[in-house]
Amino acid sequence: MVGASVRVKGLTKRYGDVVAVECVSLSVERGAFVTLLGPSGSGKTTTLMMLAGFVVPTAGEIHIDDRLVTLDPPYKRDLGMVFQNYALFPHMTAFDNVAFPLRMRKVPRREIAERVERGLELVRLPGLGHRFPKQLSGGQQQRVALARTLVFNPRVLLMDEPLGALDKKLRQQMQLEIRHLHEQLGITVIYVTHDQEEALVMSDEIVVMRNGRIEQIGTPRAVYDEPRNNFVADFIGETNVLDGTIIKAEHSRYRVRTSAQVEVWCAGEGGLDPGRPVTMIIRPERARFVQSAESDNCLPARVEEVVFVGELIRYLLRLPSGEAIVLKCPNDSRTPDHAAGDRVLVRIDPEDIRVLPPLHSQPKEDT
Amino acid sequence: MPGSSASAVTAALLRGVERREEARRWLLVLPAGLFVGVLLFFPLLRIVSLSVWDPIFTLRHYGHAFQDPVFYRVLGVTFKVSLLTTVGCLVLGYPVAHLMAHARPAVANFLMTLVLVSFWTSLLVRTYAWMVLLGRRGVINNLLLAVGLISEPLPLMYNLFGVLVGMVHVLLPFMILPLYSVMKGIDRSLMLAAQNLGAGPFRSFLWVFLPLSFPGVTGGCLLVFMISAGYFITPALLGGRTDMMMGQLIELEVSQLLNWGYASALATILFVVVALLFLAYRRVATLRLPSGAS
């Protein structure tokens, strides 16, 4: 499983003056599960549509299995696509839906029957081939759509928010199932979603997009733990953002003074000079309550709101600077029972504070 | 238990509310119901009764019809013309509806206006307009003669061709509108899916779009056929000697011969035949489209 399955270079799509996708370059390894993640309007679906051949790019190149396909029509690309609304043919049974790509490829009748049966078994729907889409539940329709795209062994499986219409439980179940299918078949998957949790759960690699551009490419862990900028940090998971100024730069850490005039140590790769204003990014689950200032990196705060979520408790705290900070604590016996109004101390380990240049030096929304 | 009896009372009250709401909805259709009842249903009954009471109960008008070769000829012409008109409307209307369903909203609206423009003038005016175009010295013949494509005027009118041109023109909107409304409801991602799965444009159309547009085809064809079957002005003006349709025969019996009983019998027969055809077609259509189709 080596070599690029999909290579995209400088892919751009403009509608008049509106830029939908701007110079997207990407290389997807054979057998990888890559997710395009971003808010609506970020260009992720347009990118997928260009891969599938439904949208002709304004500029750029698409290679699939080292073959240039930029100008090939969709039906010659051999890519399987699962649509948001499944796009099952309502006038055909599940069997005929799954058989469709095989019939289009003039596969012999007997082989079709065999492969369709196997396909339906693969998505755990054996024996439901005679049903029409209307007679199937949302999850079952999703499975039929999957079987239909997998049955002809496409080079790449493209999925456009395929679980968006399902309820949460079913969605989670399908997430795992799709992942297992991916592992089982070793097929390259390019998956589009706006749901960061889904992206984290399913992907080998996440491509975070905004305003038609790629903001960051990395493993789920990398984009979560080491977001390249505020946008990525904020879009993936919940994030606290505090302002501060570097007062000392050491080999792999900074001393930063927060707006609340408290100094903390932060881990960092270096490259930022003392005196420089910065943004500190802190994940809510990485901060914790401490009884007393047992060591460095403690911030005093006041509890403003306590929300019981179930497996965790969410605290909204207010710092003396007026900045808000959110804490997520596991719902266990070690978490102190704080109520609104309590004065507390919060500690964050230096390696859990990520220092970035401040907001205004990052790409603007409207470019 | 007091609780359960209270909830039973609530349930009864809610049922009452529901029933009243439904009664109100029925009340609202009362004017339309009366309108149709008085202006359509009652005259229909009257026609049927005219055909069998003359002046006492008799079936002689029906007997007359079924023994008259003219009746069979006219019935045959009626169905031939209606069928050809339907086919003509389908062939011309399908691509138009297809274009409208896929065009941008502004373009679709514009096309819709064009389709409906023909409703702005009366049927008679439109038919006369065709006479101006199709005549021996009409616009088309004059043009072709001037260009030198023909040396003698083509017989474009006072024959089946003229009737079909006029009727297809008049009835085309009745084909396009149901087609368009069905096509508009076809999920566009289905065509994308078909192409993605390896079907080229033609096969995507054949396998996916065409069958899904079938309810529109059925509806449009039925509508056009049924209106055609009762047509009378256009064939009378544009038709030739042998293009007499049932409507013309009925008109003749009424206005020339004052033969109300026979005319009513003819009208009733036409009605029954068209109704039977309608039922048969519906049956075929529902068989072709099982519960899975939207």
Added chain:
Amino acid sequence: MLDRIKSHVTKWWKVEAQVIQMLTDGEVDFAVGPGGRMTVVKRQGAQVTFDYNQGIVHGDSWVIPRGAKNKKNAMEFIAWYAANPKRHAEFSRHIPYGPLNTKAFNHMSDAEKAELPTAPENLKRQLSSDSEWWGKNLVKMEERWNAWLLR
């Protein structure tokens, strides 16, 4: 005779306006049509001419329904109009329908007479339609006619 010309006939017209239209539009070269309207379009300068030879004369009648409310007035009107040849002549000047009262022609010029179907010179070259016979045979003849037409 009809059998022989049948296939050459462009249109077996039903409405009188239609035949005039077809003649003036050049749709047909030759037609049987209503004299009154022919006269009018000819006067208006249309490139047509016609002759009463072998024409069929239809008469119209004044009718008073039984039990009519204004029977007396109606009778008076008929007496005033029908019995007066001068008024007949005047009527024919406005619309070229022939008077049935032959004395009316005493009040007309020769040119005026020549246009009218009931003028003695024209009348003797025509047939008159037998309303009694048609009253009895209309239905039968119409059926025969239609059967023949559709054949």
